[in-house]
Amino acid sequence: MNLKIMAMLVVCSFAVSGAQAQTRTVIDKQVGTVFQVPDNFSYSDYGAVVGSAPAGSMDPAALSVLYGRFDKFEQSDDTMVRGFPYTALRNYEAQQVAAGEAPIFITATYAGKVRPVYFSWSLDLVNNVPTTPSQNWQYVVNVGDPRFVNFWINHYARPILGNADYSVQNVWVELDECAFNFGLFGVLDDNNNFVAGVQWDAPFPQSNDAYLSSVAAFFNQLKQIAPDIKTMPNLGSISDTSMFNTVFANVPGAISENIYSWHTNASAYTRNTWYQQNFTEFSWMGAQGKVAILRALLPTGDTNALLNSFVTYALIAGPNFFFAPGGEGTTNPNPAGWQAMQAALGNPTGTQQSQQLSSAGVGYRLYSRNFTFGTVYLNLSGSTQVIALGTASKHWDPNGNLITQISIPDNSATYVTNASGVLQAPEISPRYNGASTGPVTVTIASNTPGATIRYTLTGAAPTASSAIYTGPFELSGSATVQASAFLSGNSPSAPAVASYTVQSSMPMVGFASASMTGPTGTGYPLLSLSAVPTETVTVNYSVRAPNGDRTTGSVNFLPDNTYRYFPIRVAAASGTQTMVTITSVSGASIGSTHTLAYIVQ
Numbered sequence: 001m002n003l004k005i006m007a008m009l010v011v012c013s014f015a016v017s018g019a020q021a022q023t024r025t026v027i028d029k030q031v032g033t034v035f036q037v038p039d040n041f042s043y044s045d046y047g048a049v050v051g052s053a054p055a056g057s058m059d060p061a062a063l064s065v066l067y068g069r070f071d072k073f074e075q076s077d078d079t080m081v082r083g084f085p086y087t088a089l090r091n092y093e094a095q096q097v098a099a100g101e102a103p104i105f106i107t108a109t110y111a112g113k114v115r116p117v118y119f120s121w122s123l124d125l126v127n128n129v130p131t132t133p134s135q136n137w138q139y140v141v142n143v144g145d146p147r148f149v150n151f152w153i154n155h156y157a158r159p160i161l162g163n164a165d166y167s168v169q170n171v172w173v174e175l176d177e178c179a180f181n182f183g184l185f186g187v188l189d190d191n192n193n194f195v196a197g198v199q200w201d202a203p204f205p206q207s208n209d210a211y212l213s214s215v216a217a218f219f220n221q222l223k224q225i226a227p228d229i230k231t232m233p234n235l236g237s238i239s240d241t242s243m244f245n246t247v248f249a250n251v252p253g254a255i256s257e258n259i260y261s262w263h264t265n266a267s268a269y270t271r272n273t274w275y276q277q278n279f280t281e282f283s284w285m286g287a288q289g290k291v292a293i294l295r296a297l298l299p300t301g302d303t304n305a306l307l308n309s310f311v312t313y314a315l316i317a318g319p320n321f322f323f324a325p326g327g328e329g330t331t332n333p334n335p336a337g338w339q340a341m342q343a344a345l346g347n348p349t350g351t352q353q354s355q356q357l358s359s360a361g362v363g364y365r366l367y368s369r370n371f372t373f374g375t376v377y378l379n380l381s382g383s384t385q386v387i388a389l390g391t392a393s394k395h396w397d398p399n400g401n402l403i404t405q406i407s408i409p410d411n412s413a414t415y416v417t418n419a420s421g422v423l424q425a426p427e428i429s430p431r432y433n434g435a436s437t438g439p440v441t442v443t444i445a446s447n448t449p450g451a452t453i454r455y456t457l458t459g460a461a462p463t464a465s466s467a468i469y470t471g472p473f474e475l476s477g478s479a480t481v482q483a484s485a486f487l488s489g490n491s492p493s494a495p496a497v498a499s500y501t502v503q504s505s506m507p508m509v510g511f512a513s514a515s516m517t518g519p520t521g522t523g524y525p526l527l528s529l530s531a532v533p534t535e536t537v538t539v540n541y542s543v544r545a546p547n548g549d550r551t552t553g554s555v556n557f558l559p560d561n562t563y564r565y566f567p568i569r570v571a572a573a574s575g576t577q578t579m580v581t582i583t584s585v586s587g588a589s590i591g592s593t594h595t596l597a598y599i600v601q
Helices: 075-079 086-098 146-164 208-225 241-247 268-287 305-316 336-345
Strands: 004-006 032-034 048-050 063-068 107-110 113-116 171-180 185-188 194-196 230-238 253-256 291-298 321-327 353-356 365-371 374-379 385-388 405-408 412-417 427-429 435-437 440-445 452-456 473-475 479-486 496-503 508-511 515-518 521-523 526-529 538-544 550-556 563-565 568-570 577-586 595-600
Touching: 032 291, 048 291, 048 321, 063 146, 075 086, 086 146, 107 185, 113 185, 146 171, 146 208, 146 515, 146 521, 171 208, 208 230, 208 241, 230 241, 230 268, 230 291, 241 268, 253 268, 268 291, 268 305, 268 365, 291 305, 305 321, 305 336, 305 365, 305 374, 305 412, 336 374, 336 412, 374 385, 374 405, 405 412, 427 496, 440 479, 440 496, 508 577, 568 577, 568 595
Parallel strands: 004 385, 032 048, 032 321, 048 063, 063 171, 171 230, 230 253, 253 291, 291 321, 435 496, 515 595
Antiparallel strands: 107 113, 185 194, 353 365, 365 374, 374 412, 385 405, 427 440, 440 473, 452 479, 479 496, 508 526, 521 568, 526 563, 538 550, 538 577, 577 595
């Protein structure tokens, strides 16, 4: 049955209580890619790349996202490029057990035997029997154990993942297979049959909630002791959706591999899951200002795929999101196809809204979101929906046709606009998440040939009488920059907005913490700047071993970076301390935390 709905729906909202309006703090280029290569455009057009790009081919301000894992590992990891040091963790665990400590890899007792716990997806089960080689079976670790967290940082994230791109300005880590469901883990019985849901041995988590709490503990510790390591979990399912905000409270970003996976005759399960998880979770992350890269696989022959997937992105996008549509092959479509849709709509003016329109399930909904110049709609209600737009103003469909109502079939999406010929918004750089040391040089660029850029520094939207941008300018104090593109015969673009907190004093540098623990061998003390510097900051340091031997070194901060780590050699004896001291600095002053004790665990 068709439902006639006036343009403003009476709906349920995913708004986060107390959430503040956010401006973008990462590169303006919202083009992303997840394990795919460009087609008809270059890597320099990307704002975020998950995978590998040729050296020097990306915008220096773009996000370089490396593949990684954090809670389950296999023997073959040792031989993979940038693989996890599986054997080293096993050796460390053996040393810990010999010293009377608990193991790190999780076990479960079944049929009277202590057995390793595996991740079922890695076994590729057929009739409940593994079909993959045993070296590819993934063993599960006690992810919230502080010993493991420190090992992951000092033996994997920094020396293997971070070291690969340490000369790149913005390095992130994509965490694969983040399906947090206790039922996905299990043991193999004596006949090599997989048995799911066997209770884990103590002191490992004893319930699903305890397991989810251990995942949260990993992310919480990572933020406390290694705030420079920025992670992007590849979100899968979570067994208790009420714990999502708790688990991901301290996670700075996330990835979805396919936000268009509902497209073929979505089942009740798919509709309900998308409402309860995907739409809700990413809307929450957007409201928190977190970074997200949303991939959409576009099936061959689906002429509405780009429109449908862009609307899905627009419904849940936060200020720091990236859209990453890709074909079923290995290439991505040219972003011009969807950037025109983005320009036509402008900026979001509210949160995602939805209305349940069928008793078949909570996911049978009509979704919408309002923008500066229009509204997007996604219909998963189970039936065609007709929306009357009224005659108080003009409305256009995506093909530029004047309309007074829209009819949206089930399993499809569209948008309407109330302006025509809207230009694409300019790009403002640099963008900072926090304070910077002035003066800051601001650059604004337009992708529209012949367009005039007008801007303000007061936080007000530009008008036809606002200042014309003629070239980079300096900010010596805090300001909110808004910039729009103007061109005769077209509607001005929605404004791009960037906020700057500028301080005149020199930034202070110190260690992120006064002490740290970790395994023997190599440690990575972390330096922190109080503000983004405008010139190179060089820190000289000395290292004193427990036997009194001293070494010295220096480290430089990259442009726009406020964290930097460096390797030191540490003693083998458990409980001993290696002292690291900042001796001198150029480009900054020395803060109060100028010494660090590295304690061997």
